[in-house]
Amino acid sequence: xxxxxxxxxxxxxxxxxxxxxxxxxxxxxxxxxxxxxxxxxxxxxxxxxxxxxxxxxxxxxxxxxxxxxxxxxxxxxxxxxxxxxxxxxxxxxxxxxxxxxxxxxxxxxxxxxxxxxxxxxxxxxxxxxxxxxxxxxxxxxxxxxxxxxxxxxxxxxxxxxxxxxxxxxxxxxxxxxxxxxxxxxxxxxxxxxxxxxxxx
Amino acid sequence: xxxxxxxxxxxxxxxxxxxxxxxxxxxxxxxxxxxxxxxxxxxxxxxxxxxxxxxxxxxxxxxxxxxxxxxxxxxxxxxxxxxxxxxxxxxxxxxxxxxxxxxxxxxxxxxxxxxxxxxxxxxxxxxxxxxxxxxxxxxxxxxxxxxxxxxxxxxxxxxxxxxxxxxxxxxxxxxxxxxxxxxxxxxxxxxxxxxxxxxx
Numbered sequence: 371x372x373x374x375x376x377x378x379x380x381x382x383x384x385x386x387x388x389x390x391x392x393x394x395x396x397x398x399x400x401x402x403x404x405x406x407x408x409x410x411x412x413x414x415x416x417x418x419x420x421x422x423x424x425x426x427x428x429x430x431x432x433x434x435x436x437x438x439x440x441x442x443x444x445x446x447x448x449x450x451x452x453x454x455x456x457x458x459x460x461x462x463x464x465x466x467x468x469x470x471x472x473x474x475x476x477x478x479x480x481x482x483x484x485x486x487x488x489x490x491x492x493x494x495x496x497x498x499x500x501x502x503x504x505x506x507x508x509x510x511x512x513x514x515x516x517x518x519x520x521x522x523x524x525x526x527x528x529x530x531x532x533x534x535x536x537x538x539x540x541x542x543x544x545x546x547x548x549x550x551x552x553x554x555x556x557x558x559x560x561x562x563x564x565x566x567x568x569x570x
Numbered sequence: 571x572x573x574x575x576x577x578x579x580x581x582x583x584x585x586x587x588x589x590x591x592x593x594x595x596x597x598x599x600x601x602x603x604x605x606x607x608x609x610x611x612x613x614x615x616x617x618x619x620x621x622x623x624x625x626x627x628x629x630x631x632x633x634x635x636x637x638x639x640x641x642x643x644x645x646x647x648x649x650x651x652x653x654x655x656x657x658x659x660x661x662x663x664x665x666x667x668x669x670x671x672x673x674x675x676x677x678x679x680x681x682x683x684x685x686x687x688x689x690x691x692x693x694x695x696x697x698x699x700x701x702x703x704x705x706x707x708x709x710x711x712x713x714x715x716x717x718x719x720x721x722x723x724x725x726x727x728x729x730x731x732x733x734x735x736x737x738x739x740x741x742x743x744x745x746x747x748x749x750x751x752x753x754x755x756x757x758x759x760x761x762x763x764x765x766x767x768x769x770x
Binding site: 454457477499507516 | 571653654658666670674677679680682685687697700703707710711713714715
């Protein structure tokens with residue numbers, strides 16, 4: 371009868387990808403790039419900063435765009451179900467300044483994420499809260515005697531996923547399922563709920 | 571620019587005291603006793619079990635009573651403000667089976683608490699998630715590089731309170747303020763908000 375913490379990624383699992391939406395909305399194509407294109411995160415962020423600044427893209431403008439993004443269909447129902455039945459913590463490598471307008475649409479669930487460094491409404495840098503925060507969080511939850519379930523779209527966060535008591539793919543790409551053929555794959559919230567219920 | 575987790579007690583800070591309300595509502599006076607009357611928690615719980623069973627008080631009946639309890643006035647506004655500005659985790663020694671109807675009234679914030687062991691709708695025992703769970707949780711949050719603020723009504727949880735980066739009394743008794751004369755005392759959510767804002 372261990373209590374459960376469900377750890378979820380925010381983007382792709384509950385919301386669209388933020389940078390992609392910002393890119394589409396502002397027409398700055400360079401912001402479409404992800405770690406799939408530039409593997410080194412710091413290099414990618416420097417590239418993004420360069421193109422935001424070249425285009426005079428302020429934090430307020432980005433937040434304005436983000437606040438127009440809808441949650442994924444049925445995400446709110448899934449979250450309500452999950453919060454009724456266990457604890458839920460979003461573990462995301464996004465920045466709190468970006469996540470806020472989206473979190474508000476789900477009554478602000480708990481999120482562990484990072485920070486942007488802002489000067490005069492301009493994104494000048496970012497600050498990771500701690501290195502490998504997702505793995506560290508899952509470890510700590512387990513130390514607090516929680517059963518930790520993780521639902522993820524990719525396998526980038528292998529450290530964290532291996533640490534969890536149970537993990538499931540949510541609408542993963544082929545690369546992910548090829549790499550981890552034994553991990554259960556949920557293509558919908560209904561399927562994910564079934565997996566989770568069996569792991570409580 | 572550390573991110574903050576605000577740790578709150580549930581009863582007294584956000585909701586009335588559950589056992590007190592159950593006692594008043596069911597007329598079972600023995601359920602009014604707290605650790606102030608029987609210091610040993612296990613002894614107190616055995617006493618409560620005895621009197622619940624003597625009075626055929628089922629879990630469903632207790633949950634029915636709890637679901638009629640209102641949050642404290644303005645608690646929801648305080649929670650909304652807090653969740654807009656930081657992460658909030660309720661650390662409580664209540665049981666999830668009791669807390670649920672009250673949590674639902676605040677859109678299910680994250681809570682770390684304990685479990686009851688139920689057989690045939692009867693409370694036969696309880697299970698602490700881990701020993702000294704509040705201190706352990708605050709320690710873990712700090713390890714995850716959060717600034718931890720705690721707002722509490724009493725000083726029973728000294729271990730936890732000393733561990734937090736900042737702590738404040740919320741409507742404490744005289745015994746608490748006598749024991750810790752240097753801890754800031756908030757008599758209202760507005761005052762508490764002022765203290766918290768200065769500690770972000």
